[in-house]
Amino acid sequence: MNKKKKSVREAALDILELIDKQQSYSNLLLNQVIQKEKITGPDVGLLTELVYGTIQRKLTLDYYLQPFLRKQPDHWVLNLLRLSIYQMVYLDKIPDRAILFEAVEIAKKRGHKGISSFVNGILRQVQRQGVPSLNIIADPIERLSVETSHPLWLVQRWNKQFGWEKTKSMCEYNLLPPVQTARVNMLMTSMEEVISLLKEEGFDVQPSPIIPEGIRVLRGNIAHSKVYESGLISIQDESSMVVAYALELSPDLAVLDACAAPGGKTGHIAEKLKGTGKVVALDLHSHKVRLINENAARLQLQNIEANVMDSRNTSELLELESFDRVLVDAPCSGLGVLRRKPDIKYSKTIQDIAALSHVQLEILNESARLLKKNGLLIYSTCTVDMEENLETVNEFLRQQENFIPHYIHLPNSLTHLVDPKENKVQILPQDFGGDGFFIAAFKKKDQ
Incomplete structure (x- = not known):
């Protein structure tokens, strides 16, 4: 009998748990789970968004959850709550009812009835009351730390080294998804040929304004392209x-x-x-x-x-x-x-x-x-x-x-x-x- 395929949110929770337990890198675990669970199509994008988003915003999510938690739940339950709050606050295309339903189902499957009721209760409170405002944090460095989810010691350190404006800009920039870039192998081809071949394969690319042999990828993952396989490009920042x-x-x-x-x-x-x-x-x-x-x-x-x-x-x-x-x-x-x-x-x-x-x-x-x-x-x-x-x-x-x-x-x-x-x-x-x-x-x- 085939075991039931895991949902995208279950897979995301598994990855979040493994990152914490094994101190493994999210990018490596993500690829492993995508292959193991045979996740395809738009679900790959959703899984990536859920995992990276929840990790990127962890300190902010904990701040949002704080007023609703009277006791510290089990670690996996905390990760499930973070994952759910991330979707409720940052992903406007997913209706709250779908987020709550899925979270309760995962809690039932992984825990017992008491845990699923606890998860349901917390998320419904958040839905009714909304998350607490970041503006009530008086100290600007502490507020930036919570708002951009960077540890306080790191924000304090950067503020001392680079000044407030650069630190604020860097913390905010670190929340943006990176643009994939690649280097054209000029020994084998030219910039024009690579851009033309990638466009034929359905990728949206443009020359880098920074590096003469660099290209920026606006759509698609060129690691899966024929152009990459044939050695015409290398993925490099x-x-x-x-x-x-x-x-x-x-x-x-x-x-x-x-x-x-x-x-x-x-x-x-x-x-x-x-x-x-x-x-x-x-x-x-x-x-x-x-x-x-x-x-x-x-x-x-x-x-x-x-x-x-x-x-x-x-x-x-x-x-x-x-x-x-x-x-x-x-x-x-x-x-x-x-x-x-x-x-x-x-x-x-x-x-x-x-x-x-x-x-x-x-x-x-x-x-x-x-x-x-x-x-x-x-x-x-x-x-x-x-x-x-x-x-x-x-x-x-x-x-x-x-x-x-x-x-x-x-x-x-x-x-x-x-x-x-x-x-x-x-x-x-x-x-x-x-x-x-x-x-x-x-x-x-x-x-």
């Missing part, structure tokens, strides 16, 4: 594409990508070398190195060599001063990608940031030994934490007397973001809709 420009690449250079997986920047570097020279790409995990190799094969790039290696010990295995360029796209707190991975904002702590800075410095110092004299070392992260980024940069320069800051060359549309005094770039999500990113460049002196 525009901010991430900026990094290859900072490397000032020209043919026949030897480049080390010290923290390479999943290989987006590796492929971009190899393409910018026009298939010449070599890109040595490293990662600690063999399954991630396999991803880099698969990507290189799809893009038909012969100049990538991927190895399993700990970037903190590279000088024991690779020849010293053998690379013209070194990229350290360092492991970081990921606070620049909260639109794609909203669960990060609830799991990261100040202690995590301090620990990551230590690891970043280890990798930078080790990678510096592999760079030729007059070569460029690029440090990048997908975060927007000034302490994490600047302290690492300043400490590296203190420890490495034979390195000096180097001016960062970017596409013309982004030169205004370069801080000429500091030789660094901090991209915020609101700058052009990409991920938050930090880039610094160093040159090795010719002693």
Whole structure:
């Protein structure tokens, strides 16, 4: 006998529970559940909206629920209430009666009659009374924290680092769905051909105003396109594409990508070398190195060599001063990608940031030994934490007397973001809709 197929809301609740229990990333779990439960068509969009929306707005939803909860319910019940309130407040196409009916049915199936009555009672109260106003929160920083569902410590920290206007804009921007962007493989095709082929497949795309080889996807997921399968494009955020420009690449250079997986920047570097020279790409995990190799094969790039290696010990295995360029796209707190991975904002702590800075410095110092004299070392992260980024940069320069800051060359549309005094770039999500990113460049002196 076939087991009854789960409803979209049941599947969404399962994912929310797994994220909390396993600390797994929402994007990975979402794909797994879509395949396992054979969810198709418009239901994929609804499931994605329910999962991401509920996670994105978790602190706001808890604020809305607070006056109606006399006791803390079981965790799954709290997630079911969050999921239901999210639909009632933010999704105007779904009638309340459908939301309530489904929530009560799920509560009956998962719990007992008392729980289904409890869920029904809470949601009916919310329906009658409405949610509490955010305007009663007097402190503007606390209000912004609740309104945009960012932990208070993070909003306070950003306010200190970037000021109120930038912090407010960044928190609001982080709630918007990210635009899918891709990089055209200029070794195999042209921008015009890719846009034409994607339009034939039914996708709505346009050239990026930021990156010459970038495209923005207005409708559809091009990961499922023939154009992607045939290696004509790579899915990559525009901010991430900026990094290859900072490397000032020209043919026949030897480049080390010290923290390479999943290989987006590796492929971009190899393409910018026009298939010449070599890109040595490293990662600690063999399954991630396999991803880099698969990507290189799809893009038909012969100049990538991927190895399993700990970037903190590279000088024991690779020849010293053998690379013209070194990229350290360092492991970081990921606070620049909260639109794609909203669960990060609830799991990261100040202690995590301090620990990551230590690891970043280890990798930078080790990678510096592999760079030729007059070569460029690029440090990048997908975060927007000034302490994490600047302290690492300043400490590296203190420890490495034979390195000096180097001016960062970017596409013309982004030169205004370069801080000429500091030789660094901090991209915020609101700058052009990409991920938050930090880039610094160093040159090795010719002693």
